[in-house]
Amino acid sequence: MIDVNSFYVSCELLFRPDLHGQAAVVLSNNDGCIIARNAQAKKLGLKMGEPFFQRRAFLEHHNVHVFSSNYALYADMSARVMQVIHGEVCDAEVYSIDESWADLDGISGSLEVFGRHLKQKVYREVGLPVGIGISTTKTLAKLAQWASKTWPATGGVVDLTDPKRQEKLMRLAPIGEIWGIGRQLGAQLGLMNIDTAWQLAHYDHKSLRKMFNVNVERTARELSGEACLKLHHSPPPRQEIMKSCMFGRRIQSLDELRQAAASYATGAAEKLRGQRSLCQRIGVSLQTGMHESPSRRYYNATEVSLSNPSDDTRLLIRAALGGLERIFRPGFNYAKCSVRLSDLHQRGEFTPDLFAEAQSESCDKLGAVMDLINLRYGKQAIHSARLKRDPSWSMRRDLLSPAYTTAWGALPICE
Secondary structure (H helix, E strand, O other), X not given: OEEEOOHHHHHHHHOOHHHOOOOEEEEOHHHOEEEEEOHHHHHOOOOOOOEHHHHHHHHHHOOOEEEOOOHHHXXXXXXXXXXXXXXXXXEEEEEEOOEEEEEOOOOOOOHHHHHHHHHHHHHHHOOOOEEEEEOOOHHHHXXXXXXXXXXXXXXXXXXXXXXXXXXXXXXXXXXXXXOOOOHHHHHHHHOOOOOEHHHHHOOOHHHHHHHOOHHHHHHHHHHOOOOOOOOOOOOOOOOOEEEEEEEEEEXXXXXXXXXHHHHHHHHHHHHHHHOOEEEEEEEEEEEEOOOOOHHHOOEEEEEEEEEEEEOOHHHHHHHHHHHHHHXXXXXXXXXXXXXXEEEEEEOOOOOOOOOOOOOOHHHHHHHHHHHHHHHHHOOOOXXXXXXXXXXXXXXXXXXXXXXXXXXXXXXXXXX
């Protein structure tokens, strides 16, 4: 398991060497809550999920540097890290934007030495610090990776393939630090006097399955050295695709809501084509803020069905706008709009309507070309005329850093 340390914050500070060693945090959408902290910020007692407006004075008093979420930067830096990893191992699985599993079969010599080599290469070529955990199962590797971040003396790499070292760490590791064991489940296990990874690994596995579920049983088996989870290269296609976000300000205008719905439908269509699926049902919803007075509160949703499944952005936008106009009511301050694609089919795995026009080959080519251009030249390099660049309703990010790696105008300049 390879995990980038404090990924969002590390990406921000990589381009701000003047902030080295200082506390920093990254905020969620619309600058709502703290979602990432570096070690210095954690020492100040800042917690994940704390509302920014409640901690603003504290952050200013302690000179904590605050950044809005820069998703374009994070996605690009993640791709660079994964490229280095894939170049060093025979097989790898991207687990999240900052985590990856690697298959070390065929690596000769000491695995710890290899881990240190990989850690140094990622830092040298990308500039981000990573922690690496090595073991015989995914759950043990994740535990080793936790140890690599918990004890600085490890140097960020822990080889947990030796059974004696496994036992030593599992006797120290709290139940809440085990991959897949959340706070609520950990509390339930604590009532059974299962407080460490070692106790969970040696509890009767069949009893765990009866009392909880198969996932807890698998976790216990993995901790005891039985590999139950393999590398997954291509996750199964999503059964639904949702695009939604709180607006940066309240919206009353139907025209602005059309722009938002068209933007979300465009993003959903790109994800749809990315997994080579087709959509036959589109859901659209509108809602005001939850803290509005009852007379000013409104929520509604509708669905639009297509005659034949499609991934054509233009068709999906038309359907989404049709649904939006059906549920729109004037006079409300709207806070959120959502577009949801459902009833998804893989190509060739559905029976088309014989009396409806099927998606043409030219639509397939157009979608592929649009995605290729946007991938190469940046998001919305080519887009529907319905969309507006930097709309006033877009997500509020008052503390956004430059797109250092994905926009020519934002390239750092040495003076």
